[in-house]
Amino acid sequence: MVDNRMAGAFYFNKIAIIGVGLIGGSLAMALRRKGLAGYITGVGRGLPNLEAAKRLGVIDSFTQDIGEGVKDADFILIAVPVLKIGEAVRKAAPHLKKGAIVTDVGSVKKAVIDETVPVVPEGVHFVPGHPIAGTEHSGVEAAFPDLFTGRKCILTPTEKTDRKALEIVKAVWEEAGSNVVVMDALAHDRILAAVSHLPHMIAYSLVNTVGDMEKAGVDALSYSAGGFKDFTRIASSSPEMWSDICAMNREAILKTIEDFQKRLEGLKRLIDKNEIAGLKKDFERAKNIRDSLVSKTGKLSEHK
């Protein structure tokens, strides 16, 4: 077990970042700043982004060949879209050195584990992870080393995950400033379905509902104020990423949509029956919960 608090930080001679975007780039910068990385190589498909990453000093070199990139690496961060994680690990597998630690940042964990664990070679350690961080921007030019400061990072080891590797990945995210929480993959997927995936499904549905009015000749959008804009900002998120997430976290998302549908139906019933006192009570409960958010997640999480 590595205890970087007591015995000095871990140190990686070579790090490979697969997918040098906002998340991958920011972690590279955070580890570099702490002097915890000897050499960082980036792997990706788009040359302009890789060239920018090198120019910005985020990585020392880059390649489009995943095998070449992961060769001799001690630590491999898979920061590609969630649907591509399994494929990336499969391609890297034959080239991974014994003892290497592989981790990912996918926002769905059970499906990633199911795809990835079987293709990780004997002697290589895979630790599933998900830093709860991001901005509305993407690409390495948006990366910055404090992206993870004060943010939660969830690790979801399986029973077979190497404990030492888990401790090292935990230390990596702690060095990047995160508060690391270890939990079961299914618990992670249920929680993220509720606080992240469901709001996206709702925002997309709401915007399309108002879009239907526009189609029917009612220019409702012109009358939307700041509240509507804030509320629907997440409907501007990447359609590709979100359809992937739906595929990868299908059951938990379906369940949370159903829970929400029951709540909304209950509220509709109160409106229908003109039960103003019941409505007010429902709204008060929600307001209390929402108002508690700031104390629960702290000021630092205000970062978008």
Add this chain to the structure above:
Amino acid sequence: MVDNRMAGAFYFNKIAIIGVGLIGGSLAMALRRKGLAGYITGVGRGLPNLEAAKRLGVIDSFTQDIGEGVKDADFILIAVPVLKIGEAVRKAAPHLKKGAIVTDVGSVKKAVIDETVPVVPEGVHFVPGHPIAGTEHSGVEAAFPDLFTGRKCILTPTEKTDRKALEIVKAVWEEAGSNVVVMDALAHDRILAAVSHLPHMIAYSLVNTVGDMEKAGVDALSYSAGGFKDFTRIASSSPEMWSDICAMNREAILKTIEDFQKRLEGLKRLIDKNEIAGLKKDFERAKNIRDSLVSKTGKLSEHK
């Protein structure tokens, strides 16, 4: 007809503001700044707020007696909660002078008209209105004269509304910087149900859904990021105000909830059947509509 562009602005010797809060206070400040008000009196229930309004120069005097306040006033702005508008006009009615113009700022229009028009005395002109403006703050201390600058204001005259009075109220809001739109009360209520009331119903329901998880021992809220906070900010709105709005705009809200429910159910079906291409198409449509918002409502409406 008053054409304040050509013949010089209208001028009111005495204005009465019933409800000197964010909206009422801001309009008083905007008209005072333009030199369009001789004397402004405020009517309210809470003495501390009225005293603050006088100290800040928003009003020249105040009273808790609505009859005393509206006496001799040329222009009366009813800026009380939507459920209290009818009552305020009823109390003011015996004291209103002939030729006085009364307008309101209620966020529901048909129900306000139904309650108010029958109690407006002969010779007094009532023009129903709704400025689409506000901040998360309330009370006169939050008021500022530019609150309405670049924002839409909807007026919903009935067939019987005096055309001259309508033109004057239009000029009032234009002088305050608003873009005035005239439309039918039911059209207003449908549009606001979709872009304002529905998002609030959704936000309250979403927060309560996540609250249910907390109750079941899953601390999901701790893992919410900036997106969830933005998305649920409106769930911190006043429960009293929103249960009132539900009562006042019952049918339009029920209809728009149903439209939204159909959209969400369709999305759920696509997830259930794993129809990723269909999902992506739905998300892309929403993204395009959302992205068009900035151009539709302009930069100035970004104000919260």
